[in-house]
Amino acid sequence: MRFPPVAASIDCADLLRTPERRDEITRRLAAEAVRLLTTTGFAVFRVGRLRLGVEESRRLALGLAEQVRRTLIDRGAPGRMRLEVDKPQQTYVPDGYQTRTLLPHHDGQHCSYLTPSLLDAPEWDPALREFGSSGYTTTPAHKMYQGIFLADPGEGLSVTTYYDWLAVIDDVVRARDLASGPDFAVDPVAATARWFGANLRSMAERQPKHGCPYPSPGAMLGLAEPMWHGISFHHAENDLDAESRKRYPAAVPLAERCPCGRCTGQAARLYCHQTLAATGLNWTEFRDRWEVMAPGEHCDLLLGHNLTMLHGGLAGGPGRLLEPLCLVVDTPTGPEYERWLAAAWRRRLPEVG
Secondary structure (H helix, E strand, C coil): CCCCCHEEEEEECCCHHHHHHHHHHHHHHHHHHHHHHHHEEEEEHHHHCCCCCCHHHHHHHHHHHHHHHHHHHHHCCCCEEEEECCCCCCCCCCCCCEEEEEEECCCCCCCCCCCCCCCCCCCCCCHHCCCCCCCCCCCCCCCEEEEEEECCCCCCCCCEEEHHHHHHHHHHHHHHHHHHCCHHHHHHHHHHHHHHHHHHHHHHHHHHHCCCCCCCCHHHHCCCCCCHHHHCCEEECCCCCCHHHCCCCHHHHCCCCCCCCCCCCHHHHHHHHHHHHHHCCCHHHHHHHCCCEEECCCCEEEEECCCCCCEEEECCCCEEEEEEEEEECCCCHHHHHHHHHHHHCCCCCCCCC
């Protein structure tokens, strides 16, 4: 069980102590968040500890998110990146459960997931940055940074989980002894991005057959079995649906018993098998290695890098109410985006000037 480093929790008390300097303080806090988003992958503004009302807390959170956007653009992110305020999301809890757990995902993953930059893979087709054009539950904008204003933590733990996707990919590359090739000796990051892009192309070739609008982590990591391409994972407690049972009969027994023996729900047990096949770690071992749990208080603002990180939700109750605040572009293309993406693979921002 791992919790975020203290540095990932941003104290907002100065916003109340010296209101006459609020703009200056907001810029300072946003600059710290940008540093964390780039290196650690996420940041938590502790707005809730100010003990303000929801309306005032939301106003501060929006101001902080907007200043993060401006600071990122000043540091080389695409100038057309905007703050998208999506509709509030009530927490769905499957029947028979008191809380729900969300498995690792990218927000807006039908068109928001890590891909190679053209600077590392000139042959890459940017059109493959949209995997599905229907069936998705969020807006069609490409989410570069994912955020939530926690309007109500609800009855459960209200924990957001984060997973370092870049580090997971590097682990898989090393475990499969892929890094011994000549391309990796020249530029290991670019070579990894090209390997990852080849997996995404394979996924895109299979997608018209199975029709699943969401790319799965296992398929992104190169798994070839059809079920890891055609079954999507979100709520751990969900049962395997009838269509998936019919199309992928091999998944049925896997959903009943998982490698670690500790997963609750058919989706979680099947995900445990996928994780083991893709990374060599079952879901419990994967969590022990990569999961960081960020508890959220009432009115906190959580921001995460939506491409270099996966995130999930642990034991959220039906009363948990999220207000999504994402930094998005409508089309993930163009020189600015490619420079930002190449830098993101290297845990930095583009050089400016």
